[in-house]
Amino acid sequence: MKIFNTTKSLVAGVVVLAALGLGAAQAAEKFDLSPDTSNRVRAEKNEAAVKAIPSSFKFVTPGKFTVAINAWDPPIATYASDAKTVVGADPDIASLIADSLGLELELVSVAWADWPLGVASGKYDAVISNVTVTEERKEKFDFSTYRKDVLGFYVKSDSPIGAIKEPKDVAGLKVITGAGTNQEKIILAWDKENIAKGLKPIEVQYYDDAAASQLAIQSGRADVEFNPNATLAYSAGITGKTKLVGTVSGGWPLTAEIAVTTRKGSGLADPVTIALNGLIKDGKYAEVLKHWSLAAEAIDKSLSNPPGLPKS
Structure with a gap:
């Protein structure tokens, strides 16, 4: 926090x-x-x-x-x-x-x-x-x-990505997340699972601020941002430029409240x-x-x- x-x-x-x-x-x-x-x-x-x-x-x-x-x-x-x-x-x-x-x-x-x-x-x-x-x-x-306690997957509002529910859904995608966070731990675990199954690896991206993350999503340099749902929902609610396509508990694989x-x-x-x-x-x-x-x-x-x- x-x-x-x-x-x-x-x-x-x-x-x-x-x-x-x-x-x-x-x-x-x-x-x-x-x-x-x-x-x-x-x-x-x-x-x-x-x-x-x-x-x-x-x-x-x-x-x-x-x-x-x-x-x-x-x-x-x-x-x-x-x-x-x-x-x-x-x-x-x-x-x-x-x-x-x-x-x-x-x-x-x-x-x-x-x-x-x-x-x-x-x-x-x-x-x-x-x-x-x-x-x-x-x-x-x-x-x-x-x-x-929810982490959210957000994509550009006109992205063809409709839902992210499990590791295979992010295989081969360029994913923004926060360094040293629970969400990074989760996405790296998903990537490891995907690679073990022969799926394409995730390209994990890190940015220092919201401006850079937003620009990466809107320009297509990144496909999805995976971070705390609340702040990403706030951004999506104001701009209409991003949309929620999936959530994961902040305690994954356990449920956190x-x-x-x-x-x-x-x-x-x-x-x-x-x-x-x-x-x-x-x-x-x-x-x-x-x-x-x-x-x-x-x-x-x-x-x-x-x-x-x-x-x-």
């Missing part, structure tokens, strides 16, 4: 937009990056979720759901045009959970490295910031899943899970993900403390 403080996150957002040949106004029009959150999707109180909150649990501030969030990249979470309001899919999910629990949302922007101690010490009620469930993290935290993270044994995980399942059932959850072009990451059911990625 990328880690940005306020200034770096703003710079990153500008770089992404510039790389796509876009202005902030165009992105704001598509994804509503204004600081006005009055039109944010809202939910009704979920009485079952409220009743599940143990009497022993004390919120950081009575009547509020205090959530730590790292504004690392759109569309997950980023800073609005006022440079201080955090907007994106995770803030919207946090808002829905707060509504369901009958609480007012209090978002606290934090550096990625700071949330574990903050949640463990009770400084924050939860962190909702693209945290993947792992067995190591489960030793210190409880989880309520709300999104798949993103979750609301709470203090171990606090008793808040189950109420949050109940709230999320209510939001999945009434469609509010899907509405948020669709708005941020993250429908490919939707889950059918939230789970408390499911199996996580194994320790390395």
Whole structure:
């Protein structure tokens, strides 16, 4: 995961937009990056979720759901045009959970490295910031899943490539990915499998920035980009110049999921899970993900403390 403080996150957002040949106004029009959150999707109180909150649990501030969030990249979470309001899919999910629990949302922007101690010490009620469930993290935290951890294959919008589902589908293709990442590990494993079967090797390409990657795709120097789905979906949603043709779990060959993270044994995980399942059932959850072009990451059911990625 990328880690940005306020200034770096703003710079990153500008770089992404510039790389796509876009202005902030165009992105704001598509994804509503204004600081006005009055039109944010809202939910009704979920009485079952409220009743599940143990009497022993004390919120950081009575009547509020205090959530730590790292504004690392759109569309997950980023800073609005006022440079201080955090907007994106995770803030919207946090808002829905707060509504369901009958609480007012209090978002606290934090550096990625700071949330574990903050949640463990009770400084924050939860962190909702693209945290993947792992067995190591489960030793210190409880989880309520709300999104798949997804990597996406994106091609030029008029590409003849219609679907990428398995290793043979990328045989002989020129694939952009990130050096030293999970996605690189996966694509190299797929390439090895293809070669062992006598298929054409993959030409793996690496670029330093989004501008170079986009240019390579649009010019035909590369066939497909394989990187985190969320940021590629954001690009595709704004420009219309690329399209999603396949997804792979970020934990391939295992399934990885993103979750609301709470203090171990606090008793808040189950109420949050109940709230999320209510939001999945009434469609509010899907509405948020669709708005941020993250429908490919939707889950059918939230789970408390499911199996996580194994320790390395």
